Amino acid sequence: MTDTNDTRPHMPLGLAQRGYTGVIQQLSARQAGSALSDIELESRLIELGFVEGARVEVLHEGLVGRDPIAVRVDSITIAVRRREAMAIIVA
Amino acid sequence: MELPLLHLALVGTPNSGKTSLFNALTGSRQKVANYPGVTVERKEGFFVTPLGRQVSVVDLPGTYSLRGRSPDEEITRDFVLGKASGEAVPDLVLCVADSTNLRLTIRLLLELKRTGRPMVLVLNMFDIAARRGITVDVERLAKELGLPVVTSIAVRKGGTADLLRLTDEVSAKLAAEAEANSWRALSVAELRATQREADRIIADCVSLPSRPDTWTARIDAVVLHPVGGLVVLALILFVMFQAVFAWAQPLMELLNSGFDALGEFVHATLPAGLLQSFLQNGVISGVGSVIVFLPQIIIIFLFILLLEDFGYMARAAFLMDRIMGGAGLHGRAFIPLLSSFACAIPGIMATRVIDNKRDRLTTILIAPLMTCSARIPVYTLIISAFIPAKDVWGFINLQGLVMFGLYAAGIISALAVSFLIKFFMLRDYAPAPFMLELPDYKMPRLKSIVIGIYTRAKMFLVRAGTTIFSMMVLIWFLASFPQPPAGATEPAIDFSLAAIIGKALEPLLAPVGFNWQIAVALIPGMAAREVAVAALGTVYAIEGGKEAAEQIGQVLATKWSLATALSMLAWYIFAPQCASTLAVIRRETGSWTWMAVTFTYMLVLAYAASLVTYNVAVALGAG
Numbered sequence: 001m002t003d004t005n006d007t008r009p010h011m012p013l014g015l016a017q018r019g020y021t022g023v024i025q026q027l028s029a030r031q032a033g034s035a036l037s038d039i040e041l042e043s044r045l046i047e048l049g050f051v052e053g054a055r056v057e058v059l060h061e062g063l064v065g066r067d068p069i070a071v072r073v074d075s076i077t078i079a080v081r082r083r084e085a086m087a088i089i090v091a
Numbered sequence: 092m093e094l095p096l097l098h099l100a101l102v103g104t105p106n107s108g109k110t111s112l113f114n115a116l117t118g119s120r121q122k123v124a125n126y127p128g129v130t131v132e133r134k135e136g137f138f139v140t141p142l143g144r145q146v147s148v149v150d151l152p153g154t155y156s157l158r159g160r161s162p163d164e165e166i167t168r169d170f171v172l173g174k175a176s177g178e179a180v181p182d183l184v185l186c187v188a189d190s191t192n193l194r195l196t197i198r199l200l201l202e203l204k205r206t207g208r209p210m211v212l213v214l215n216m217f218d219i220a221a222r223r224g225i226t227v228d229v230e231r232l233a234k235e236l237g238l239p240v241v242t243s244i245a246v247r248k249g250g251t252a253d254l255l256r257l258t259d260e261v262s263a264k265l266a267a268e269a270e271a272n273s274w275r276a277l278s279v280a281e282l283r284a285t286q287r288e289a290d291r292i293i294a295d296c297v298s299l300p301s302r303p304d305t306w307t308a309r310i311d312a313v314v315l316h317p318v319g320g321l322v323v324l325a326l327i328l329f330v331m332f333q334a335v336f337a338w339a340q341p342l343m344e345l346l347n348s349g350f351d352a353l354g355e356f357v358h359a360t361l362p363a364g365l366l367q368s369f370l371q372n373g374v375i376s377g378v379g380s381v382i383v384f385l386p387q388i389i390i391i392f393l394f395i396l397l398l399e400d401f402g403y404m405a406r407a408a409f410l411m412d413r414i415m416g417g418a419g420l421h422g423r424a425f426i427p428l429l430s431s432f433a434c435a436i437p438g439i440m441a442t443r444v445i446d447n448k449r450d451r452l453t454t455i456l457i458a459p460l461m462t463c464s465a466r467i468p469v470y471t472l473i474i475s476a477f478i479p480a481k482d483v484w485g486f487i488n489l490q491g492l493v494m495f496g497l498y499a500a501g502i503i504s505a506l507a508v509s510f511l512i513k514f515f516m517l518r519d520y521a522p523a524p525f526m527l528e529l530p531d532y533k534m535p536r537l538k539s540i541v542i543g544i545y546t547r548a549k550m551f552l553v554r555a556g557t558t559i560f561s562m563m564v565l566i567w568f569l570a571s572f573p574q575p576p577a578g579a580t581e582p583a584i585d586f587s588l589a590a591i592i593g594k595a596l597e598p599l600l601a602p603v604g605f606n607w608q609i610a611v612a613l614i615p616g617m618a619a620r621e622v623a624v625a626a627l628g629t630v631y632a633i634e635g636g637k638e639a640a641e642q643i644g645q646v647l648a649t650k651w652s653l654a655t656a657l658s659m660l661a662w663y664i665f666a667p668q669c670a671s672t673l674a675v676i677r678r679e680t681g682s683w684t685w686m687a688v689t690f691t692y693m694l695v696l697a698y699a700a701s702l703v704t705y706n707v708a709v710a711l712g713a714g
Contacts (some may be wrong), residue, residue: 010215021646034524041524042161042279046157047507048526051286059308060315064413068422074571075299076192077529079308079409079422084524 014086022090032087103187105153111245134185190220197289207270217242224300339386350379373567400535418506419513429462460505465620476644603701661704665697
């Protein structure tokens with residue numbers, strides 16, 4: 001499989017539909033509007049494996065507002081709310 | 092010469108199988124769970140190495156980093172740094188990793204290394220990794236990390252042999268290895284660099300297969316389906332409560348007749364008098380009527396433990412997050428609240444996994460509204476006495492349906508209370524994030540389920556044996572003294588202290604349809620809810636003299652109106668909780684105020700609910 005991510009538009013993971021696959025380009029906590037401080041949110045995302053270059057796939061969505069989402073991050077599955085996922089820029 | 096006790100600490104991310112390893116090493120009676128962060132208590136165990144070294148091992152709360160963003164994680168950090176008050180600095184830190192999922196642990200390990208503590212990496216669940224085609228170059232990993240690496244299979248016999256051997260080797264040369272602590276909280280850039288370093292090491296030492304765990308994906312396709320998942324969740328809860336009623340029945344009847352026979356035996360053997368009355372009415376019928384509920388408690392814990400070990404609990408939190416969010420609750424609150432169905436005490440303690448203070452407080456305040464197992468005796472007694480055991484629509488047991496309704500009422504009122512708290516008390520509320528690992532499913536292990544159920548059953552029996560027993564003796568005393576004057580024609584209990592207290596309270600409780608016998612039973616019911624059943628038994632058994640052997644339910648069916656019974660059920664949905672729950676709330680919130688708030692609001696709700704239920708029932712002709 002060739003990596004075509006360079007040509008895809010960048011978007012926040014928080015807007016991704018179920019079935020979306022992509023690679024994390026950068027973390028941008030300021031875009032999330034989370035209750036956490038930017039530094040805290042970014043730290044937590046990294047601790048759960050959301051780092052640049054990680055492959056992500058949106059596996060599942062919740063019922064209300066398609067929220068939260070279950071995201072495959074390389075080898076693990078993480079549940080996260082869309083609000084926080086806005087900080088994860090993927091392509 | 093006797094060597095000093097070797098202090099080990101187990102550190103790892105949630106779901107690393109840390110607790111399984113702890114159990115395998117120490118054989119301690121703890122539960123094994125899949126839900127991230129279930130390890131909140133300080134757990135210490137002891138074992139002896141093959142060379143005879145005495146070892147103490149502490150199972151620290153799971154964490155992804157040393158930043159300490161929740162009380163649990165602070166404990167882990169302080170313990171490893173040797174700053175935890177009253178704790179020995181660990182001689183050796185065992186960093187436990189799930190071999191199928193090394194990314195997060197290796198990053199944590201790189202951070203842990205900075206503390207300078209001697210450390211070993213334990214690759215746990217190595218069998219599962221092998222089965223999935225994951226191969227780890229253990230020697231190379233050890234070289235890259237600069238510390239000993241050992242594999243283990245905690246759930247298999249002998250699976251920790253290598254670790255035990257290594258503990259001996261490492262402990263022999265510990266003194267030379269102590270290093271200075273250079274740890275400080277990592278900046279975001281450092282964190283990122285550490286994860287990159289971890290990923291590089293993993294790329295060099297671990298070969299991952301292309302196929303992920305297909306079973307987990309297949310199950311999740313159904314269980315996490317937006318609509319289907321909620322249907323499955325409701326179905327699981329419904330089956331659980333039907334089971335509590337239907338499966339337990341034969342066993343309960345067996346226990347019941349056993350205690351009846353014992354009571355009869357005492358009655359026949361001993362001469363009539365105080366001792367006979369004390370043993371038969373106070374001890375045997377009192378404690379017996381509580382122990383009878385053991386089968387139901389075992390069944391409810393069987394379900395909770397199975398779901399936890401399987402890995403379903405995190406999924407339930409995922410499904411419930413937004414729905415609970417509407418009521419101002421965090422998805423993580425689902426597990427503490429679900430545990431509260433067993434008992435509010437472990438539930439309230441489990442709220443430590445909620446790192447946001449206000450989310451946690453809300454959860455603590457409503458946890459006692461979840462129908463705990465101690466209410467089951469009260470519900471069961473009244474339902475079986477007043478609700479006919481017929482089937483509705485051909486397959487649903489009406490008694491089970493009422494039980495389900497009572498549970499549902501508890502949940503709905505909990506959500507309503509939470510909503511009100513959010514609305515009135517914590518208005519400047521910004522939703523805390525929900526981030527949770529959904530671990531791969533694992534086959535529950537029979538051994539850990541058995542240990543878990545055994546621990547709970549023992550707790551229940553010990554309570555029945557101590558708290559409940561002493562309350563029963565007190566109730567018997569209150570109900571038996573003073574003795575009626577010679578030649579009195581009324582039942583003896585009419586002259587007792589219990590009657591005096593009960594009758595004094597009666598005017599307060601008359602509007603909700605409670606007679607003075609209920610008033611008497613409610614008092615010890617505050618010490619522990621299930622005591623109310625036993626107390627009613629004592630009150631009525633003593634009043635009825637030789638009817639002691641009769642089932643309490645049959646007596647109640649003749650003494651209470653349906654309206655009173657329904658009112659009692661409504662009361663117990665909110666039932667001002669047991670003293671131990673209040674004590675835990677006091678401890679976990681660190682405040683008498685929140686304890687008083689909980690007690691008061693529940694009392695008010697209980698009274699209001701009973702008042703409405705009773706009056707509606709009477710108006711409908713059930714009085």
